[in-house]
Amino acid sequence: MSFNPQQFALSVIQKTSPTSNAFNPQEFVTKLGIKKKPDLSSVAGLQQQAELAGLGKQASDIVSDTNRLSFLQRLGKGLGSFNPAQAISTGIEKGAGAGLIEYPKSIISGVGSAITGKDYEPERQYFSDLVEKAGIKNGIAKFGLGFLGDVLLDPTTYFGGAIAKGIGATAKGATNIALKGVGKVAPDVKTGLEMAGTGLKDALGKAFKYGYKSSEGATTDILTFMSKKDKAKLELASDNLARLGTKTLNKSQREELALKMIAGKRAEFTAREAGKSTDEITQLVKQASETTDPIVKQKIEEQISRSKKFAEGITENPYETYFPFIRSDKLSKFLNESKGIKVGSEGYRKQFKNLLTNENMELDPAKAFFTREAQITSDNMTREFLTDFVGKYGKSLKEFKNSDEALSSGYHLVKEKGIFGKELGYVNEWDSKLIRDSIDPSFQTIDMLAKATGFDAVTSLFKRSVTGLFAPFHVRNFMSGMIQNFEAIGIDALDPKNIAIGQKLAYYMGKGGKIPNAEQIINVGGKEMKFKDVLKPFMDRFSGDTFYNADFDLALKSGSDLKSAASLFSKERVKETVKTVGLGQEAIPFKVGRAIGQFIEHQQKATAYIASLNQGKSISEALKLAETAGFDYRALTKFESQIMRRLIPFYSFTRKNIELQLKTLGENPQRINQVIRFFGNIGSLIGGNMSQEEKENLPNFIRESLGVKLKDTPEGLKQYISSFGTPIEAFTQLFGANPVLRALSMTNPIIKAPVEIGIGKDSFRQIDLKDVYSANEYEMAPQVIKDLLDIKEVKKPTFTTVNGKSVKTGEKTAYIADPVKLLIARSLFTSRGVSYLDQVFGNDLKGFVKTLKTTTGIKPQQVDIEQQKYFNELDKQRALEDLLNRYGVVKKFERTYIPKK
Numbered sequence: 001m002s003f004n005p006q007q008f009a010l011s012v013i014q015k016t017s018p019t020s021n022a023f024n025p026q027e028f029v030t031k032l033g034i035k036k037k038p039d040l041s042s043v044a045g046l047q048q049q050a051e052l053a054g055l056g057k058q059a060s061d062i063v064s065d066t067n068r069l070s071f072l073q074r075l076g077k078g079l080g081s082f083n084p085a086q087a088i089s090t091g092i093e094k095g096a097g098a099g100l101i102e103y104p105k106s107i108i109s110g111v112g113s114a115i116t117g118k119d120y121e122p123e124r125q126y127f128s129d130l131v132e133k134a135g136i137k138n139g140i141a142k143f144g145l146g147f148l149g150d151v152l153l154d155p156t157t158y159f160g161g162a163i164a165k166g167i168g169a170t171a172k173g174a175t176n177i178a179l180k181g182v183g184k185v186a187p188d189v190k191t192g193l194e195m196a197g198t199g200l201k202d203a204l205g206k207a208f209k210y211g212y213k214s215s216e217g218a219t220t221d222i223l224t225f226m227s228k229k230d231k232a233k234l235e236l237a238s239d240n241l242a243r244l245g246t247k248t249l250n251k252s253q254r255e256e257l258a259l260k261m262i263a264g265k266r267a268e269f270t271a272r273e274a275g276k277s278t279d280e281i282t283q284l285v286k287q288a289s290e291t292t293d294p295i296v297k298q299k300i301e302e303q304i305s306r307s308k309k310f311a312e313g314i315t316e317n318p319y320e321t322y323f324p325f326i327r328s329d330k331l332s333k334f335l336n337e338s339k340g341i342k343v344g345s346e347g348y349r350k351q352f353k354n355l356l357t358n359e360n361m362e363l364d365p366a367k368a369f370f371t372r373e374a375q376i377t378s379d380n381m382t383r384e385f386l387t388d389f390v391g392k393y394g395k396s397l398k399e400f401k402n403s404d405e406a407l408s409s410g411y412h413l414v415k416e417k418g419i420f421g422k423e424l425g426y427v428n429e430w431d432s433k434l435i436r437d438s439i440d441p442s443f444q445t446i447d448m449l450a451k452a453t454g455f456d457a458v459t460s461l462f463k464r465s466v467t468g469l470f471a472p473f474h475v476r477n478f479m480s481g482m483i484q485n486f487e488a489i490g491i492d493a494l495d496p497k498n499i500a501i502g503q504k505l506a507y508y509m510g511k512g513g514k515i516p517n518a519e520q521i522i523n524v525g526g527k528e529m530k531f532k533d534v535l536k537p538f539m540d541r542f543s544g545d546t547f548y549n550a551d552f553d554l555a556l557k558s559g560s561d562l563k564s565a566a567s568l569f570s571k572e573r574v575k576e577t578v579k580t581v582g583l584g585q586e587a588i589p590f591k592v593g594r595a596i597g598q599f600i601e602h603q604q605k606a607t608a609y610i611a612s613l614n615q616g617k618s619i620s621e622a623l624k625l626a627e628t629a630g631f632d633y634r635a636l637t638k639f640e641s642q643i644m645r646r647l648i649p650f651y652s653f654t655r656k657n658i659e660l661q662l663k664t665l666g667e668n669p670q671r672i673n674q675v676i677r678f679f680g681n682i683g684s685l686i687g688g689n690m691s692q693e694e695k696e697n698l699p700n701f702i703r704e705s706l707g708v709k710l711k712d713t714p715e716g717l718k719q720y721i722s723s724f725g726t727p728i729e730a731f732t733q734l735f736g737a738n739p740v741l742r743a744l745s746m747t748n749p750i751i752k753a754p755v756e757i758g759i760g761k762d763s764f765r766q767i768d769l770k771d772v773y774s775a776n777e778y779e780m781a782p783q784v785i786k787d788l789l790d791i792k793e794v795k796k797p798t799f800t801t802v803n804g805k806s807v808k809t810g811e812k813t814a815y816i817a818d819p820v821k822l823l824i825a826r827s828l829f830t831s832r833g834v835s836y837l838d839q840v841f842g843n844d845l846k847g848f849v850k851t852l853k854t855t856t857g858i859k860p861q862q863v864d865i866e867q868q869k870y871f872n873e874l875d876k877q878r879a880l881e882d883l884l885n886r887y888g889v890v891k892k893f894e895r896t897y898i899p900k901k
Contacts, residue, residue, distance in 0.1 A: 038052070040890065042877075043063065043873055043876045043877050043880065046059070046877060046880035046881060046884065047059045047060070047063055047880060049884060049889065049890065050880060050883060050884060050889070053884065053887065053889045055883060055884070055887060055889070058883055059880055059883060062876060062879045062880055062883065063876055063880075068117040068118065069113060069117045069118070069119055070700070070703045070704040070732070070736065070737070071704065071732045071733075071735040071736065072676075072704055072705065072706070072728070072729065072732035072733075073119075073703065074113065074114045074115075074117055075114065075672070075676075075732060076673075076676045076680075077110045077111075077113040077114045077119075077121075077124075078110060078111055078113070078114030078115075079114075079156070079669055079670070079672060079673035079676065080110060080124075080126075080150075080154075080673055080676070080677065081106065081107045081108075081109070081110025081111050081114070082107060082110075082154055082155050082156050083106075083126060083127075083150060083153075083154050083677075084103060084153055084154070084155075085125050085126045085127045085129065085130055085149065085150070085153075086102060086103075086106045086121070086124055086125050087099045087100070087102040087103035087106055088130060089125045089129070089130055089133070090102040092130075092133075106121065106124070109121040109124075110124075122692065122695070126146060126149075126150055126677065126680065126681075127145070127146045127147075127148075127149025127150050127153070128142055128143065128145075128146025128147075128149075128150075128680075128681050128684040129146075130146075130149070131145045131146050131149070132684075139684070139685045139686070140685065142681075142684055142685065143681045143682065143684060143685035146681045146684060147677060147678055147681040150674070150677040150680075150681065151674050151677065154670070154673070156669065156670040156673060157670050157674070160668060160669045160670030160671075160673070206433075206637065206639075207637060207639045207640070208637060208639070208640060208655075209637065210635040210636055210637050210640075211430075211434050211635070212430065212433075212637075213430040214430045214431050214433075214434045215393045215428070215430075215431050217393075217620075218389075218393055218431050218434055219434065219635065220541070220620070220623065220624065220627075221389065221392070222341065222389075222434060222435075222438075223541065223632055223634060223635060224540050224541045225341070225381070225385045226341075226634060227539075227540055227541055227542060227543040228381065228540050228543070229377075229378055229381050229382070230543055231539070231540075231543040232377050232378075232381065233374050233377070233378065234512075234543075235512070236370055236373050236374055236377060237370055237374075238512070240365075240366045240367075240369050240370040240373070241366055241370075241570075241572070243299065243302070243303075243366075244257070244299065244303075244365045244366040244369065245366050245570075245572065246570065246571040246572055247570065247571070248295075248299070249295065249296070249299065249365075253293060253295060253296050254364065254365055254366075255363060256291060256293060256296050257291075257296050257299055257300060257303075257365050258323065258363045258364070258365050258368070259358070259363070260288070260289040260290070260291050260296070260300060261289060261300060261303070261321050261322070261323040261365075262323050262325075262358065262361070263288040263289060264285045264286075264288045264289030264320070264321030264323075265285075265319055265321050265322060265323050265325075265352075266288070266354055267284045267285055267287070267288035267289075268281055268284070268285045268319050268320055268321060269319075269352060269354045270284075270354075271284050271285075281320065282320060285320045285321050288321075289321050300321070303322075303365075303369070304320065304321060304322070307322040307369075308322075310372075310373055310376055313380075314348065314349055314376070315349070319352070323365075323368065324348075324362075324368045324369060324371065324372040325352070325354075325356045325361060326361065326362045326368055326371055326372065327356065327360055327361065327362070328360065328361060328362040328363075331362055331367065331371055340418075340438040341382060341385070341386065341435050341438040342382060342386075342416065342417055342418040342421075342438070343379045343382050343383050343386075343416045343417045343421060344375055344378065344379050344417075345417075346375075346379060348372060348375060348376065382416070383416055386414060386416055386424055386435075387424055389414075389427070389431075389435075390414055390424045390425035390426070390427060391425070393427055393428075393431050394411070394414065394425050394426050394427035394428070394431065395411060395425060395426045395427075396425050396426075397423060397424075397425055397426075399425075399426065400426060403426075406426045410428055410429055411426035411427065411428055411429075411432075412426060412427060412428070412429060412432035413425075413426055414426065414427055414432065414435065418436075437637065437638045443638060443639075443642035443643070446642055446643070446646075447642060450646060455646070455750065456646070458750060458829075459646065459649055459748055459750070460585065461583060461829050462649065462748075462749060462828075462829040463649050463650070464585070464590050464593070464594075465583075465829035465830070465832060465833070466829065466831065466832035467593070467597070467832075468590060468592075468593025468594055468596065468597050469589060469590070469593050469832075469833070470832065470836055471854075471855055472853070472854065472855065472856055472857050472858075473597075473857065474593075474596050474597060474600055475855065475856045475857050476725035476856065476857020476858075477597065477600050477601070477857070478600050478604075479724075479725070479726075479856075479857060480725060480726060480727050480857070481600065481601070481603075481604030481607075481629075481630065482494065482499075482604070482607075483675055483726055483727055483728070484604070484629045484630065484631075484657075484660060484727055485604060485607055485608045485611065485629045485630075486671060486675070487629070487660060487661075487664040487668070487671050487672065487675075487727075488608060488625055488628045488629035488660065488664070489608055489611050489612060489615070489625060489629060490668075490671070492611040492614060492615055493607060493608060493611045493629070495611065495614075498607050498610045498611040498614060499603075499607050501606070501607075501610045502603050502604070502605075502606035502607030502608075502609070502610050502611075503603045503606070503607075504606075505534075505535055505538060505602075505603070505606035505609075505610070506599050506602035506603035506605075506606050507599070507603075508535060509535075509538070509539050509542075509543070509602050509606075510595070510598060510599050510602065515531065515532045515535055515536065517531050518530065518531055518532035519531070519532070522534065524610070524613045524614060525613045525614045525615065525616045525617070526616070534610075534613070537619050537623065538605075538606060538609055538623070538626075541623050541626075541627075542602065542605055542626070542632070568588065568591060568592070568595075569588070573586060573587075573588055573591065574588070577589075601630060604629070604630045605626040605627070605629070605630035606626070608622075608625055608626040608628075608629040608630055609622045609623060609625070609626040610622075612625045612626065628660065628663070629660070631652070631653065631656035631657075631660075633652045633653075633656070636652065636655070640655065646748065647747055647748060647751065648746050648747055648748065649746075649748055650746070653730075654730070654734075654746065657727050657730055657731055658731060658734070660727065661727065661728065661731040672728060675726065675728055676706065676728070679706040679708065679724055679726070680706070680708075682708060683708035683709060686708070686710065689709070690709050693865065693869075694709070694718065694865060696872075697865055697868045697869045697872055698720070698863065698868070699722075699863065699868060700736060700737045700766060701722055701723075701733075701736075701765075701766075702720055702722045702861065702863070704729075704732065704733050704736045704737070705722055705723040705724070705729045705732075705733065706721075706723070706724050706726065706728075706729060707720050707721065707722060708720060708721040710849060710860060713844075713846075713862065715798050715809055715810070715812075716798070716809060717798070717844075717862045717863070717864060718862070718863050718864070718865050719849060719860060719861070719862050719863070720860070720861055720863060721852075721858055721859065721860055721861070722859045722860070722861040723858070723859045724857070724858055724859075725857035725858065725859070736766075737766065738766050741761060741763040741766045742763070742766070744756070744763040745763035745764040749827035749828075752827065753823060753824055753827040756769060756823060757769070757820055757823065762819075762823065767871075769819050769820070769823065770819055771819075772819050772822065772823070773816045773817055773818070773819050773822065774814065774815070774816060775789065775791050775815045775816060775817035775822055776814060776815050776838070776842075776843075776844075777834055777835045777837075777838035777842075777843075778791055778815060778817070778834065778838075779815055779838065779842050780837070780838070780841060780842055781834070788821070789817040789818060789821045789822055789825055790817055790818040790821060791815050791816070791817045792815070792816055792817075793813060793814075793815055794813075794814050794815070794816055795811045795812070795813060795814070796811065796812055796813075796814045797810070797811055798810050798811065798812050798864075812844075836854070839853050839854050840854050844862055845860060845862065
């Protein structure tokens with residue numbers, strides 16, 4: 001065998017080390033031109049190879065990227081940079097002088113960490129740490145004193161708003177100075193930039209800001225009008241169900257009532273055409289509508305009297321026995337007519353011609369009379385509102401010679417029926433757009449296609465199936481609402497008295513009917529007011545404003561108003577539940593969930609409203625703050641409601657929450673800091689401090705939230721709260737490690753699943769789809785489901801860390817599935833139910849941690865740090881391999897092997 005000098009030199013290197021300055025084996029081999037090849041199976045080796053190839057900077061960015069702070073962590077560092085705990089700790093240990101020097105350093109470090117994303121103060125101390133150093137071990141005392149210190153001794157608590165406004169003014173001033181500088185050098189460029197900026201601002205404003213540039217108060221007036229109209233329609237639906245529904249009349253009685261009243265109306269028509277006298281007509285009508293059923297007779301007499309009241313102002317000669325002649329296939333059309341801010345076609349004013357046959361008519365008296373009464377009521381309310389709106393915000397018809405002259409002055413003609421009907425006056429361009437948005441047909445084709453293809457129905461089923469049926473959703477909404485109120489209003493939003501009154505208002509609002517104790521005098525904000533004068537403005541403003549009323553409206557069918565008005569266990573609702581196998585919009589399970597959700601949302605707004613009144617705000621100011629804190633889901637542009645809400649099922653909340661968080665950051669950033677510190681102190685109460693290894697290897701979804709460490713499991717697995725479900729987390733997670741995949745994860749599953757399969761990525765977990773095969777939630781699923789998803793049972797080792805080394809502790813049973821099939825299953829409306837059942841009856845979580853997950857919006861999570869460390873290294877390795885492969889430095893060679901048992 002021939003001598004190999006390279007092998008010989010390498011063996012010498014391995015066995016020897018430099019012994020003196022005279023001879024160095026490594027230098028000797030290097031001088032001979034023999035180089036040790038980097039180990040391409042490790043991250044360090046791949047990085048070394050990249051440096052040799054001149055790609056050191058790119059490789060360094062890949063390796064260090066995973067250690068960068070998340071957006072929420074950066075926000076916390078920046079907002080908490082003025083916290084003096086670190087300086088006080090230094091002062092205690094090293095003297096007051098050292099503490100004074102430390103304070104500006106800690107501010108600079110915090111701001112620097114926020115700007116660069118690099119943690120310059122990994123061991124920063126807060127007041128809970130000082131409390132512990134003082135010898136206080138009690139967790140509750142440590143939490144309370146620590147949080148009080150973080151709030152009361154932080155200067156931003158008192159000057160946070162001023163600091164934020166100062167930064168904003170400085171940035172705005174710098175922009176103006178820069179623009180003026182451009183104007184001096186190139187005036188045309190400055191003009192172009194200003195025009196482009198205005199054009200872009202207007203384009204975005206039209207698309208994403210409800211009521212953009214409209215008159216102050218116009219949007220509130222319109223939303224209040226919509227609430228009043230929706231409330232009136234719901235009351236009509238309830239009333240007609242109570243009088244003519246299944247609780248009062250059986251099927252044959254309802255049919256007899258309809259046929260007798262129709263016969264009476266036809267007889268009256270024939271008699272009128274024949275020129276009969278009034279007495280003769282009355283006699284003929286009585287004969288035609290005669291019935292032997294006393295209940296039907298009574299209801300006919302009551303309805304005749306009721307219909308005459310609705311006919312007032314419509315006709316001077318109403319029919320004695322009136323029944324709405326409405327084609328059964330036109331109910332939806334007539335109900336939709338009453339949705340926009342325009343008077344409907346008013347077909348009920350036309351002369352009756354007796355053309356419809358009974359076979360083509362809607363014969364359910366409750367539906368028929370409700371539809372007609374809703375039309376009349378809506379038209380009367382809309383006509384009155386538009387007249388008042390023009391009088392308040394616009395100009396009368398006398399102000400301009402014609403509409404062309406008005407248009408040249410920036411004013412648009414308003415007609416009561418949109419482009420038809422009586423001319424009412426003129427309003428400015430933006431107020432006109434606000435009205436037109438409610439009746440604009442520009443998205444009509446999309447709307448029709450979405451409904452006809454079932455897209456809206458499937459989306460609605462998915463949304464309601466993953467939300468209102470589950471307790472954690474409602475608990476999270478309640479807590480999230482309190483935080484939102486705090487952000488908008490301050491500490492008064494957390495006053496138990498304000499919360500109690502808010503819940504009382506929400507209860508009365510949900511109950512409906514007359515306001516109880518309406519004349520009772522109550523003290524609000526130092527003023528004595530009648531209870532009705534406090535409650536009525538709130539009810540008028542926020543009826544029909546919630547997530548449930550607005551977002552689920554896309555899938556409503558004809559007659560849905562009547563279904564919504566039915567009591568929980570009425571015959572109508574039980575029938576609907578059975579008919580839809582419990583999946584219908586108005587089925588009992590979803591009705592219960594919706595009622596709970598509406599109460600929670602209304603009590604949040606009511607608390608904000610009462611708290612604002614107690615701060616001395618006027619009713620209009622308090623209502624505005626309640627909308628800011630609690631969101632009005634109807635206040636969306638046409639583009640948002642017709643396009644964005646279909647693309648992103650929970651767009652309404654996301655859009656409104658972004659607005660609230662940005663507003664709070666700009667006006668009261670200390671409130672967000674206080675929320676962050678509250679949950680930080682929760683960590684010191686229920687958990688412990690994370691090691692540096694944990695901080696570096698936690699999954700992104702925990703690092704991007706208010707992650708808190710919990711106690712380890714007996715098997716050595718680490719446990720964390722991955723999310724508290726706060727609105728702050730919902731905002732900051734939009735700017736996570738991969739914003740594109742994060743945005744994709746929020747889209748409609750109908751769209752998202754095919755895209756994820758196409759690109760081979762799981763957008764929620766932000767990893768390759770092929771690596772998402774864990775299907776432990778299907779452990780108790782029927783075998784047929786397991787077969788469909790190709791689920792297999794496997795044994796996996798469990799590890800714990802002992803003296804820095806990973807030690808196998810045993811085995812656990814796991815379930816793996818086909819990644820694509822699993823992705824599809826998780827995109828169905830059943831996905832939340834499957835995972836929730838697993839959390840309750842299966843899952844590795846136990847005890848207190850399990851209770852947290854199954855009853856609150858808090859999300860505890862078990863994390864195998866060793867496994868996560870492996871995945872993080874694997875991600876770096878793949879990224880480095882891709883970098884080197886892209887530049888032709890290396891080529892990939894893959895092989896499959898059987899691992900050792």
